[in-house]
Amino acid sequence: MFHNIDAVLFDLDGTLIDSAPDLGAAADKMRTDRGLASLPLSHYRPMAGAGARGMLSVAFGLTPEDASFSALREEFFVNYERRLVEQTYVFEGVTDLIARICLGGLKWGVVTNKSARFTVPITQLMPLFNTAQTIISGDTTPHAKPHPAPLLEAARQLGLPPSRCVYVGDDERDIVAGRAAxxxxxxxxxxxxxxxxxTSDWKADFTIEQPAALLNLLKMP
Structure with a gap:
């Protein structure tokens, strides 16, 4: 159990919300628009946390080093903007978790590598984020995770020392960033x-199998 914690910070995609259906659909449309066969969501889901890089690697086997990557990335972004929350949903148990965090007197917020172009509308459209006290996007600071800068900025906005903030994420870079912060x-x-x-290789302080399990780690009234 954590002690002397005043805030909980979360990654966004894959931690609070399941955006894989919309991310995958945005990339898959690019395939079908080119006469290629549609791929099932199960192909896209594992890489959803990597955003455009992950989706284009699944859809076309592309890497950021490929000459066509930048143009296709922007096409993907446009597709995604048109359907940001069509099939995106809050993971089961997250709404209750956030309510308990708020009732316990803790602050909470989001630190994601998703750019503000998408983070801002998503968090405005989904009621879950009405009580968030900081939302840091991938372009809020000069560096994205695994650099600690976004997490340090979140702590600064909350007026708290980093050591009094817990960070929860579903990718190794989240844990690397949290530890560095x-x-x-x-x-x-x-x-x-x-x-x-x-996930044991990530060296996080704890691992949870469902969102509600976080409550067992937080000392709240």
Whole structure:
């Protein structure tokens, strides 16, 4: 159990919300528009946390080094903007978790690598985020995770030392960033997990298999 914690910070995709259906659909439309066969969501889901890079790698086998990557990334972004929350939903148990955090007197917020172009409308459209006291996007600071800068900015906005903020995420870079920022960390094993499912390698302080399990780690009234 954590002690002397005043805030909980969360990654967004794969931790609070399941955006894989909309991310995958945005990329898959690019395939079908080119006469290629549609791929099932199960192909896209594991890489949803990597955003455009992950989706284009699944859809076309592309990497950021490919000459066509930038143009296709913008096409993907446009597709995604048109359907940001059509099929995106809050993970089961997250709404109750946030309510308990608020009732317990803790602050909470979001630190994501998703750019503000998408983070702002998503968090405005989904009621879950009405009580969030900080939302840091991937372009809020000069560096994205695994650099600690976004987490340090979130702590600054909350007026708290980093050591009094817990960070919860479903990718190894979340844990690396949290540790670099001096925050206790929790691995969300129910999320996308990127290319590995062995969360024990991430060296998080704790791992949870469902959102509600976080409550067991937080000392609240």
């Amino acid at each position: 001096g925050m206790p960390t929790v691995a969300a094993a129910y999320g996308y997990l990127g290319t590995t499912s062995n």
